Amino acid sequence: MKRGKRPNWMLNIAKERMDILFSLAEKEFIEYPERSHRYVELARKISTKYNVKIPLKWNRRYCKNCYKFLFPGHNSTIRLINGEVNIICGECGHIMKIPYIKEKKLKRRAKIDSYKKRDNE
Template structure:
């Protein structure tokens, strides 16, 4: 196969496979955590091979350092600290920091919009 960008149909199939693997990892984690970790490894391999990103829904469900499947309350801890979501992996001790400024901005804008609507009602 030639090098470079893969056809769109291949990329779509790869995304479906990754989604299936993460769904299975979620189901299997309680009884077989090592199997769930293996599913994450396979999904990452597919992602690398087809040069695509892991779907955003599943992007925060595995550790970026040790590549283990994360389940809050079992092998990771989630905290909100200083406008960040801190996900602490209990397997390797890595802390993933994800800003949530966008959500705060949207909330602030919604508040401002509701204020302007109320102001216009009085006029």
């Protein structure tokens, strides 16, 4: 085994553990928010130790500034402003801006395709 390189089975286990921790954080947030924040910390430690990205499904569910679990409506707000999704952390006030240009492009392309189909008929 090369230095810093881990086998695929080890990386798969790390991804599964992170998924389990985030799902537990989501379940436990209402009753025990501190416990869910701890689960996020553990998942981040696993991702740094095994050099694995946090799954995209869960990547936007924690604050990139204070590393707390975000539960929309309880400790975070989500706004659509100027082609961006703004996720505002209620714990520290950090704003994560995520563009949704791809969705707009796909919608525009679908519209153009529908016009082309009408013209051909």
